Amino acid sequence: MSRELNHLYQALAADTDRQALPGPDQVRRRADRRARNRATLGVVAAAVLVAGTAAGAQLVLAAGPGRTPVQPAVTPTPGPSTSPSPAAPSPTPSRTTQSPSGTPGGPTASSRPPAATPTSIPDRAFFTLPAANDAGTGSQFVPGPTLPTLCGSTPGESGIVARRARTLAFKLAGTPAENVPDGSYRNSITIYQAGRADDALRELRQAVRDCPRQPLANAPGATVTQRLLAGTRYGDESVLFETRTPYRDVNGNPSGGDEVHLIRAVRIGDVVTVLWEQGWEGTSTNRPQFEADSRRATEAVRRWLG
Structure with missing residues (x-):
């Protein structure tokens, strides 16, 4: 064995002696934790994928054949200095005259002008x-x-x-x-x-x-x-x-x-x-x-x- 290779083995052994190796139980617990994390991440990723697929299907169905799928509306978040403007007041519905039968209509029979008396005889x-x-x-x-x-x-x-x-x-x-x-x-x-x-x-x-x-x-x-x-x-x-x-x-x-x-x-x-x-x-x-x-x-x- 060459002198340089021997020197490298000595350096590796010195570094290994300074760090204590974990016990078997610690190694097993770490391995189990990593496995659970991987499983959780897989379930979450699958759920996100399924939800996205369902939402996309609803947009396509709502659009109908030959229509452009409707993009979901994005509600903008107002900035700190933005205040919502007050809603405009609803117009007051106009009053309609009720006919004798109770349905909205024109002038009632009692408000119609009487027929004019003729002034000549044909x-x-x-x-x-x-x-x-x-x-x-x-x-x-x-x-x-x-x-x-x-x-x-x-x-x-x-x-x-x-x-x-x-x-x-x-x-x-x-x-x-x-x-x-x-x-x-x-x-x-x-x-x-x-x-x-x-x-x-x-x-x-x-x-x-x-x-x-x-x-x-x-x-x-x-x-x-x-x-x-x-x-x-x-x-x-x-x-x-x-x-x-x-x-x-x-x-x-x-x-x-x-x-x-x-x-x-x-x-x-x-x-x-x-x-x-x-x-x-x-x-x-x-x-x-x-x-x-x-x-x-x-x-x-x-x-x-x-």
């Missing part, structure tokens, strides 16, 4: 006779009275806004075309100021009660009687009455029987329509035809007023 406000009753003479809008004379009283002449009246003849269904008409109407429509139409009907009732009998014009000694009748109600309210005159011969003497005519006034709101059956060459009113035409007159005014 032709369409008057009823049209069915073809079976059309006498072929048409309607003539001519001036004249709208009610029979009632002992000089003229009910319903106050608060008038507009009025139109016409005369038209009619035939009963089945009457031959070459025959003369079976009767005629004086049909009027009157618009009253608000609240005055019911006054007009009240005045008419009273005028009929106050005039049960009066002299017949242009027939000395003859009389005409008036009386209120019960009947079907039309419109908002209606008044029905009759005029009755004895038939007379050419000498003016009673010949038996009476000529009877019916008059009905119907109120719809502030409008009153009057149907006055005047006969034709001494005929009396046919009640079924008069009732049917009363309905037509009422419905025509309703359609016009809407």
